[in-house]
Amino acid sequence: MNLVLCLLSTRQYLSAERIRSIVPGYADAPSDDAFFRTFERDKTELRELGIPLEVGRNKVDDPVDGYRIARRDYELGEIDLEPDEAAAVALAVRLWDSPELTGAAHGALLKLRAAGVDVDESAPTAVESKVRTTEPAFGPLLAAVQAGQAVSFDYRKHNPVEVRARELEPWGVVSWRGRWYVVGHDRERSAPRCFRLSRVVGEVRKVGRPGQVHRPDDVDLLRFVASSSGESQPSPAVKLWVADGRGAGLRRWATVVRRHEVDGVPGDVVELELAYPDTAAGWIAGYGADALVLEPDVLAKAVRERLLAAAEGPERRTRLEPAIEGNGVAR
Amino acid sequence: MSGAQDRLSRLLALVPYFLARPGILIDEAAATFGITPKQLRKDLELLWMCGLPGYGPGDLIDISFDEDTVTVTFDAGMNRPLRLTGAEATALLVALRALVDTPGVDDADAVRRAVAKIEAAAGQATPAGVAVGLGVREGARSTKRARDAVQAALSAGRALRITYYTASKDEITERVVDPMRMLIVDGRGYLEAWCRRAEDVRLFRVDRVDEAAVLDEAAAPPPYAEPTDTSTGLFRSAPDQRVAVLVLGQEARWVSEYYPVEDPEELPDGRLRVRMRYADTSWVVRLLLGLGGEVAVESPVELAEVLRAQAAAAVARMDRHLAST
Numbered sequence: 001m002n003l004v005l006c007l008l009s010t011r012q013y014l015s016a017e018r019i020r021s022i023v024p025g026y027a028d029a030p031s032d033d034a035f036f037r038t039f040e041r042d043k044t045e046l047r048e049l050g051i052p053l054e055v056g057r058n059k060v061d062d063p064v065d066g067y068r069i070a071r072r073d074y075e076l077g078e079i080d081l082e083p084d085e086a087a088a089v090a091l092a093v094r095l096w097d098s099p100e101l102t103g104a105a106h107g108a109l110l111k112l113r114a115a116g117v118d119v120d121e122s123a124p125t126a127v128e129s130k131v132r133t134t135e136p137a138f139g140p141l142l143a144a145v146q147a148g149q150a151v152s153f154d155y156r157k158h159n160p161v162e163v164r165a166r167e168l169e170p171w172g173v174v175s176w177r178g179r180w181y182v183v184g185h186d187r188e189r190s191a192p193r194c195f196r197l198s199r200v201v202g203e204v205r206k207v208g209r210p211g212q213v214h215r216p217d218d219v220d221l222l223r224f225v226a227s228s229s230g231e232s233q234p235s236p237a238v239k240l241w242v243a244d245g246r247g248a249g250l251r252r253w254a255t256v257v258r259r260h261e262v263d264g265v266p267g268d269v270v271e272l273e274l275a276y277p278d279t280a281a282g283w284i285a286g287y288g289a290d291a292l293v294l295e296p297d298v299l300a301k302a303v304r305e306r307l308l309a310a311a312e313g314p315e316r317r318t319r320l321e322p323a324i325e326g327n328g329v330a331r
Numbered sequence: 332m333s334g335a336q337d338r339l340s341r342l343l344a345l346v347p348y349f350l351a352r353p354g355i356l357i358d359e360a361a362a363t364f365g366i367t368p369k370q371l372r373k374d375l376e377l378l379w380m381c382g383l384p385g386y387g388p389g390d391l392i393d394i395s396f397d398e399d400t401v402t403v404t405f406d407a408g409m410n411r412p413l414r415l416t417g418a419e420a421t422a423l424l425v426a427l428r429a430l431v432d433t434p435g436v437d438d439a440d441a442v443r444r445a446v447a448k449i450e451a452a453a454g455q456a457t458p459a460g461v462a463v464g465l466g467v468r469e470g471a472r473s474t475k476r477a478r479d480a481v482q483a484a485l486s487a488g489r490a491l492r493i494t495y496y497t498a499s500k501d502e503i504t505e506r507v508v509d510p511m512r513m514l515i516v517d518g519r520g521y522l523e524a525w526c527r528r529a530e531d532v533r534l535f536r537v538d539r540v541d542e543a544a545v546l547d548e549a550a551a552p553p554p555y556a557e558p559t560d561t562s563t564g565l566f567r568s569a570p571d572q573r574v575a576v577l578v579l580g581q582e583a584r585w586v587s588e589y590y591p592v593e594d595p596e597e598l599p600d601g602r603l604r605v606r607m608r609y610a611d612t613s614w615v616v617r618l619l620l621g622l623g624g625e626v627a628v629e630s631p632v633e634l635a636e637v638l639r640a641q642a643a644a645a646v647a648r649m650d651r652h653l654a655s656t
């Protein structure tokens with residue numbers, strides 16, 4: 001503390017010897033070695049806290065380096081938040097549910113308060129958001145991103161199932177719809193790729209030295225992940241028959257076209273547009289005999305295929321071909 | 332960060348904090364810094380011995396404190412907090428930006444102003460390397476309308492009549508609820524409310540609210556209505572739940588990421604054995620029928636039989652329908 005106050009108050013660079021003579025505590029060091037050990041440790045500690053310790057010489061012919069802290073770089077700028085802005089900050093601090101990010105957000109909040117800003121954390125809000133970081137890979141990957149260091153890790157692909165080592169120059173970690181991804185340059189593919197953190201197997205290993213990874217300026221991490229995660233595509237309209245009183249989940253997306261009887265059961269013919277065509281066959285098959293695909297034919301076949309497999313029991317299952325409409329899009 | 336670093340970081344913030352709030356209560360300050368009043372007094376005694384070289388009476392930090400309150404009278408040049416570190420700026424600014432496009436945050440403008448001010452004050456400590464998109468799904472045509480009604484009811488403190496789709500039972504019901512708050516968890520918006528039909532607190536997924544009408548009467552959740560603890564996720568295991576043991580094929584492994592499952596066990600050919608809890612048989616049957624041959628039910632046996640029977644009935648109906656057209 002006294003070291004910080006001393007170095008903040010000086011315009012001149014102070015040599016280690018000078019600091020030793022004026023800052024209380026250092027004078028007690030029993031030997032030069034002991035002093036320099038303590039002094040080095042203290043300098044590291046200050047830098048780790050983000051204190052901008054400057055090293056330099058007052059005159060070109062000074063024999064040794066001196067130290068000072070430039071007030072301009074040390075101090076948080078003037079800030080004054082309106083009550084609604086402070087409320088937004090309080091809400092933002094509560095967003096994280098993460099050992100790494102919750103602590104950092106609280107550190108930021110304390111500094112804002114020390115700057116005179118009043119933030120009421122307990123104020124009730126109408127909206128409460130939570131972003132969790134439960135994946136073990138999160139901490140190491142965030143640290144690698146912030147250090148600009150390449151990493152390697154084993155990654156499990158689901159279709160086909162395989163675990164392969166990947167080497168990545170990480171640009172950022174991204175939370176999209178409650179799932180975490182790491183985005184970066186895949187060294188093997190020599191292309192940008194994103195990986196889901198929940199599929200990282202085991203330890204994240206550091207490769208090379210910090211500061212070697214540089215994120216291209218024009219990359220929008222969020223957009224990259226959003227466009228890679230299998231968004232909905234336009235699809236032709238689907239015509240279904242749904243039994244009376246059944247299929248509420250289907251009906252709420254659909255428009256009734258006419259009455260129709262199938263297999264002696266009264267029901268409606270409905271039309272709907274699919275938001276997620278890849279998963280439509282599974283969704284509709286789930287309704288079993290209560291829903292029947294009339295159009296398109298390819299969807300009707302896909303649903304029948306699934307139900308047939310489910311009806312035939314487990315003996316055949318391991319040898320079954322993948323469902324025909326499955327196109328490997330990550331779900 | 333070590334304990335000593337934690338303390339130094341706190342000591343650096345304490346002086347400007349007290350300077351901005353003359354005569355603040357010790358208890359209040361201790362709570363803000365997350366320490367005991369006793370620890371705070373120790374910190375203050377240490378600060379008292381800190382100051383500028385010379386360390387005479389006029390050089391040391393001067394703090395006057397009595398039983399309950401503290402005032403800093405000389406700050407020894409420590410009148411501003413330390414700038415934000417990169418990690419701190421990241422955690423705060425990324426969270427704020429995520430809020431800007433969160434549906435239901437009614438004052439996105441205030442969030443933007445806060446971001447601009449903090450960026451200006453933080454200077455070079457610009458965030459990098461973390462991005463958050465809550466990406467709240469708003470699929471159904473009615474979702475925006477429902478969300479607006481929910482928001483209006485919350486801010487006006489009114490009860491709400493909703494038409495709600497319960498996925499577990501595949502049914503649509505109408506109910507009157509007393510809104511408590513809106514939650515966004517894992518990219519989905521939820522209305523937390525006292526449900527007068529269930530006579531309990533319920534979380535309603537906003538994208539499953541098909542219709543919503545703000546009522547004239549005030550929202551009146553009973554005083555014992557407790558907000559849901561979301562710290563461990565929204566899925567709860569309940570005593571009345573049953574457990575199915577499933578073997579998921581490659582095409583069905585997504586189930587283990589999408590729904591909470593227990594004891595995953597890798598099997599040959601990329602299959603995965605999991606235990607899944609479920610409350611409603613009709614729900615689990617719909618899920619498993621949709622997975623077709625990509626899932627095998629090891630137990631309970633009755634569930635496997637129901638699945639086979641329902642699948643066979645569905646195929647038979649399809650085939651009869653095809654034959655008749």
